[in-house]
Amino acid sequence: MEKETVIRMEELTKRYGAQTAVNRLSLEVLEGEIFGFLGPNGAGKTTTMLMLLGLTEPTSGTVRVCGYDPARDPLKVKELIGYLPENVGFYEDMDARQNLRYIARLNRIPDKVSAGRIDRLLEEVELAKEADKRVGSYSKGMRQRLGIAEVLIKEPKVVFLDEPTIGLDPDGTNRMLDLIQGLSRERRMTIFFSSHLLDQVQRLSDRIGIMIKGKLVAVGTLDDLAQRGLGLEEGEAYTLEEIYMKYFKEG
Amino acid sequence: MRGIFTIYQKEMEDHFSSTRFLLITALIVMVGVIIASMVGMSMQEELRGMAKPDFIFLLLFTSTGKLFSFIQFIGFFGPLIGIILGFDAVNRERTGRTLSKLASQPIYRDAIINGKFLAGMTMIAIVMVSLVLIISGLGIRLIGVVPGAEELGRLLIYLVLSILYISFWLGAAILFSVVFRSTATSALASLAVWIGLSFFIGLGGSLLADAIAPMQQTADMAQAQDSFVKNAEVQRAASLLSPATLYGDATSTILDPLRKTPRSFVLMGPMERISLSRFQNPLPLIQSVVIVAPFLISLVAITFACFGICYAVFMRQEIRST
Ligand SMILES: Nc1ncnc2c1ncn2[C@@H]1O[C@H](COP(=O)(O)OP(=O)(O)OP(=O)(O)O)[C@@H](O)[C@H]1O
Ligand SMILES: [Mg+2]
Numbered sequence: 224m225e226k227e228t229v230i231r232m233e234e235l236t237k238r239y240g241a242q243t244a245v246n247r248l249s250l251e252v253l254e255g256e257i258f259g260f261l262g263p264n265g266a267g268k269t270t271t272m273l274m275l276l277g278l279t280e281p282t283s284g285t286v287r288v289c290g291y292d293p294a295r296d297p298l299k300v301k302e303l304i305g306y307l308p309e310n311v312g313f314y315e316d317m318d319a320r321q322n323l324r325y326i327a328r329l330n331r332i333p334d335k336v337s338a339g340r341i342d343r344l345l346e347e348v349e350l351a352k353e354a355d356k357r358v359g360s361y362s363k364g365m366r367q368r369l370g371i372a373e374v375l376i377k378e379p380k381v382v383f384l385d386e387p388t389i390g391l392d393p394d395g396t397n398r399m400l401d402l403i404q405g406l407s408r409e410r411r412m413t414i415f416f417s418s419h420l421l422d423q424v425q426r427l428s429d430r431i432g433i434m435i436k437g438k439l440v441a442v443g444t445l446d447d448l449a450q451r452g453l454g455l456e457e458g459e460a461y462t463l464e465e466i467y468m469k470y471f472k473e474g
Numbered sequence: 475m476r477g478i479f480t481i482y483q484k485e486m487e488d489h490f491s492s493t494r495f496l497l498i499t500a501l502i503v504m505v506g507v508i509i510a511s512m513v514g515m516s517m518q519e520e521l522r523g524m525a526k527p528d529f530i531f532l533l534l535f536t537s538t539g540k541l542f543s544f545i546q547f548i549g550f551f552g553p554l555i556g557i558i559l560g561f562d563a564v565n566r567e568r569t570g571r572t573l574s575k576l577a578s579q580p581i582y583r584d585a586i587i588n589g590k591f592l593a594g595m596t597m598i599a600i601v602m603v604s605l606v607l608i609i610s611g612l613g614i615r616l617i618g619v620v621p622g623a624e625e626l627g628r629l630l631i632y633l634v635l636s637i638l639y640i641s642f643w644l645g646a647a648i649l650f651s652v653v654f655r656s657t658a659t660s661a662l663a664s665l666a667v668w669i670g671l672s673f674f675i676g677l678g679g680s681l682l683a684d685a686i687a688p689m690q691q692t693a694d695m696a697q698a699q700d701s702f703v704k705n706a707e708v709q710r711a712a713s714l715l716s717p718a719t720l721y722g723d724a725t726s727t728i729l730d731p732l733r734k735t736p737r738s739f740v741l742m743g744p745m746e747r748i749s750l751s752r753f754q755n756p757l758p759l760i761q762s763v764v765i766v767a768p769f770l771i772s773l774v775a776i777t778f779a780c781f782g783i784c785y786a787v788f789m790r791q792e793i794r795s796t
Contacts, residue, residue, distance in 0.1 A: 269794065269796075273792065273793070273794065276578050278574060278577055278578065278792065278793045278794070279792035279793070279794070280790065280792075297582070298476070298580045298581075298582070301578055301579060301580040301581075302580040304578070306574070306575070306578040308571065308574040308575060308578075308795035309795050309796060310571050310795050310796060311571060311575065311795065312570045312571025312572040312575065312795065313570075313572065314570070314572060315570070316491075325480070325484060326575070326579065328480040329477050329480050329481075329576070329579040329580070329581055330579060330580060331476070331580075373575065377579075
C-alpha cells in the first residue's frame, strides 16, 4: 500500500533580516511516520514548525500539510494537526479539566463528547489524580503531559511536538517517549518532533532529519545516514552521535 | 464566526474574577453614586415647596456638585475601565505562552481579538447600565420625581454614547496589547495616551492658541474682541482632537436640553442673543440627537480604525512561544 505524503516542504526559506533561519528546506514526511528533527540550538527547528503551522509566514518556498497551505487555509490545517509548543503555557488559574475543555470547545467539540475524552486522556497521561488542581501548581513533568493531552483532545492526524522532553527528569523523559511511541503505534498518528538530544531521536524515529544552521544536511533512516555519512558497510557498528558529529563538523 | 463565542465566554469569566477590574469598577461606581446623591440631596433642599422645573431628573447627572458633575466624572475616569479591561488582552497570553496554543486551534485570529473586545464591551455595558440604574433609583427616592419618556430616551442615548466611548478606549488598549509584548509597556502606553488626550490637549490647545492668535490688550474694543474670538477658535479646534472633549460636549448636549450647541463658547450676534433669551425652550430630543450624531459617527469610526490596525498587525505577526 502506497503511503500518503502528509507534510511536504519545497525550498522553504525563512529570513529574519540578514539572518537565514531556514535555508531552502525540502522534505517530505509520510503518513504514520515518526519523524525526528535533530539539530543544535538555533538550527531553525522551531522556525520550520511555525511555518508548517501557519504561525509565521515563509519568506519563500511552499508548504503543504495534508494537502493544504497553512498560510492560505489555516483552519483546514489547524483542524487536522495538534501542536505542542516549545514552552507550553496554560491558564494557571484553571484546573487541568478546564484547560482541556477550553481547547475542546475551540475545536467545536461539544462538552458532552469532550467530558469522556478528557477523563480518558487524563488517565492516559497519568494526571487523573491531579485533575482538579490549579495548573499553576503543576510540576514541569505534569505540565508537559497536560500539554500532550491538549494536543490529543482534538484527535489530530498529525502531531507536531517541539522538544517534548525538554526539562524532564530521566523517568519523565522515558514516560513521555513511551507515550509518543504509543500514539504512533495505536492511533496511527503522524508525528513530527524536534529535539537536540541524540538518544531520544534515535530511540523514537522512523526517519531522521539533521538540521544545522538552517540547512537540512541529511535525512533518512538511521542506517541510511550511517552508510552515507560515515561510509560504513551494512552491519558495522555506529552510533548516531558519530554521524551527528561528522555533519556537525562539516556544517 | 468560529471560536468567538468560546473566547467571549472565557474572557467574561476572567473579568468577573479579576481583582483589578472589580477594584477600579467599585471605586468608579462608588464615587459616581456619591456625586449624584450629593446633587440629589442639595436639590431636595432647594426645591422644597417650589414647582419642579422641566427635566429636573436629568439635573442629577449634569449639575456640578462640589467638584464634578456625574457625567464629567465618567468622562474623565470612565476610560480607565476600558483600559483596565483591555491593556493586557493579547500580550498576557503571549507572556503566559498560551497564545501559540490558541493560535494553533481552528479559529481565525480575528476571533481572538473580537471575542476579547465583545467581552470587554459587555462588561462596560454592565457597569454603565447599573450605575445609571442605581443613580436613577436614588434620584426617584431623593427628589420624588419619576423620569418622563423623553428623559428616559435621553438617558438611553447617554448610555449608548458612554458605552461606545469607553469601548473606544478598550479598543485602543487592546491595540497596545497587540503591539507591545510587555504588559507593563502596554499599560503605560494606554495611560499615557489617555492622559494626553484627556488632560493635556486642553492645556496644549491654549498654549497653541496663545502662540498663533495671542489675545491683544488694546484700547480698541473691537480689535480686542476680535483677537479674543480668534484665540478661542484655535483652542476649540485643538480640543476637537480630544475624544474626551467631544464626548463631554456630546453628553452634555444630550442630557441638558437647554443647551443648543455642544460648544462652550458661542459667538453671538444680536439676533442670536435675542433668540436665546426669548425662546428659552428646551431643544427637542431629535434635535439633540442631530447635534451629537457626528460625534457618534466619528467615535465609531476611530474605534474601527483601532480594529483595522489591530487586525493588520496581529494577522501577520509571528507567534512564537518563547
Ligand atoms: N523573531 C526573530 N527575529 C530574528 N531572528 C530570529 C527570530 N526568531 C528566531 N530567530 C533566529 O532564527 C534561528 C533559528 O531559531 P529557531 O528558534 O528556529 O531554532 P531552534 O532550532 O528551534 O533552536 P532551539 O533548540 O534553541 O529551540 C536562530 O538563530 C534565531 O536566533
Ligand atoms: Mg526551538
